[in-house]
Amino acid sequence: MHASASASATRTRRAFLRTVFGGAALAGTAAALAPVLRARRPRQTLGPAPLTEETYRGRHISVDPVAAVVHIDGRPLHVMRRADGSYLSAVNHFQSYGTPLELARAAVDELGTTQLALATPHHG
Structure with missing residues (x-):
């Protein structure tokens, strides 16, 4: 039964880590970092200034x-x-x-x- 408890704890840790570092957390992190990343991109220009x-x-x-x-x-x-x-x-x-x-x-x-x-x- 000791092996079964260890396997259950491993699955629980995996589930926890998957939740923390998985889809929902990454989406939230990406949303939070989007304005910072957008500000660091070079600004688009319309082209050279006309003569x-x-x-x-x-x-x-x-x-x-x-x-x-x-x-x-x-x-x-x-x-x-x-x-x-x-x-x-x-x-x-x-x-x-x-x-x-x-x-x-x-x-x-x-x-x-x-x-x-x-x-x-x-x-x-």
């Missing part, structure tokens, strides 16, 4: 605000990002602007009817 394009004073301006790439009439304008987050360009490197679009408009104002020079490859 900003406009005509300003008769000139076509195209700006990629994420990459800070500016084109005026299809020609690239060299843009530099400053440590404070503002932007400056080769057209006027003494004044900085809050956004690449503001910088592009100021470059058009400075250029007047002059075209930007085509960029030549730099060999170093």
Whole structure:
């Protein structure tokens, strides 16, 4: 009878452990952890930010605000990002602007009817 009592105790422990670590407990744990796990996932983005394009004073301006790439009439304008987050360009490197679009408009104002020079490859 001693073996039978031991087998009964083993089944009871198994049933207990199955209950604690089994389906119902796992479902409750998963439900409790779901918000934490969801918050750790990288956020979905809708894709790259669209280019900003406009005509300003008769000139076509195209700006990629994420990459800070500016084109005026299809020609690239060299843009530099400053440590404070503002932007400056080769057209006027003494004044900085809050956004690449503001910088592009100021470059058009400075250029007047002059075209930007085509960029030549730099060999170093």
